[in-house]
Amino acid sequence: MTGEHLRDALKLYFIMGSPNCTLPPEQVLENAIRGGVTLFQYREKGKGARKGEEKKVLGEKLKWVCQKNGIPFLVNDDIALALELDADGVHVGQEDEPLASVREKLGDKIIGVSAYTLEEARQAANGGANYLGVGPIFPTKSKEDAKAAKGTTVIREIRQNGIRIPIVGIGGIGPGNAKSVIEAGADGVSVISSIAGAEDAEAAAALLKRELTL
Numbered sequence: 493m494t495g496e497h498l499r500d501a502l503k504l505y506f507i508m509g510s511p512n513c514t515l516p517p518e519q520v521l522e523n524a525i526r527g528g529v530t531l532f533q534y535r536e537k538g539k540g541a542r543k544g545e546e547k548k549v550l551g552e553k554l555k556w557v558c559q560k561n562g563i564p565f566l567v568n569d570d571i572a573l574a575l576e577l578d579a580d581g582v583h584v585g586q587e588d589e590p591l592a593s594v595r596e597k598l599g600d601k602i603i604g605v606s607a608y609t610l611e612e613a614r615q616a617a618n619g620g621a622n623y624l625g626v627g628p629i630f631p632t633k634s635k636e637d638a639k640a641a642k643g644t645t646v647i648r649e650i651r652q653n654g655i656r657i658p659i660v661g662i663g664g665i666g667p668g669n670a671k672s673v674i675e676a677g678a679d680g681v682s683v684i685s686s687i688a689g690a691e692d693a694e695a696a697a698a699l700l701k702r703e704l705t706l
């Protein structure tokens with residue numbers, strides 16, 4: 493996938509695992525994609541998260557849903573699982589395996605890196621990350637150890653410092669604030685609870701997509 497294709501694919505980036513879903517995760521994902529999700533990250537984390545074989549089995553199901561619908565399937569944190577599932581890529585945080593060693597294992601697959609500050613963004617961009625996950629932009633309920641929300645200024649700051657790689661904002665993004673993330677210079681928004689926690693994931697995704705394309 494070329495850089496520009498990835499930039500477009502980041503538009504509406506859905507992230508979830510079984511702890512985020514009330515309905516069966518594969519059904520939530522199917523509905524979310526029908527509503528306009530453009531890229532998916534399997535993030536099996538938090539209370540009640542599956543482990544080992546169960547985590548892998550769910551990953552295979554969700555990867556299949558993505559492949560059927562032609563959208564990229566990424567795995568959060570777990571490099572070994574990403575390789576086992578032959579995922580399209582991974583997302584790693586500052587405290588996960590260093591970018592250089594992940595790149596060595598994954599070759600030209602997609603590697604996204606979390607960035608909370610301009611410095612972290614610059615380091616990841618220089619280190620060959622394919623995209624940055626910048627946030628939390630707004631207060632989030634989806635990550636227990638989330639840092640203080642930064643607002644959209646941090647995205648503007650990264651762009652003003654000449655960092656051009658694709659950026660997706662993350663953290664408390666939903667209808668009403670999604671557009672401001674794009675206006676600050678991000679190529680897309682990533683959401684967990686706005687879609688996974690919605691009564692109707694398809695409608696929730698469609699509402700967000702519409703706001704992003706207005």
Ligand SMILES: C=C1C=NC(C(F)(F)F)=NC1=N
Nearest residue numbers: 568583606624625660662682
């Ligand atoms: C902690 C995270 C930060 N950003 C992202 C993404 F949106 F994909 F960039 N995913 C994560 N799991």
Ligand SMILES: [Mg+2]
Nearest residue numbers: 569584585588
């Ligand atoms: Mg992580």
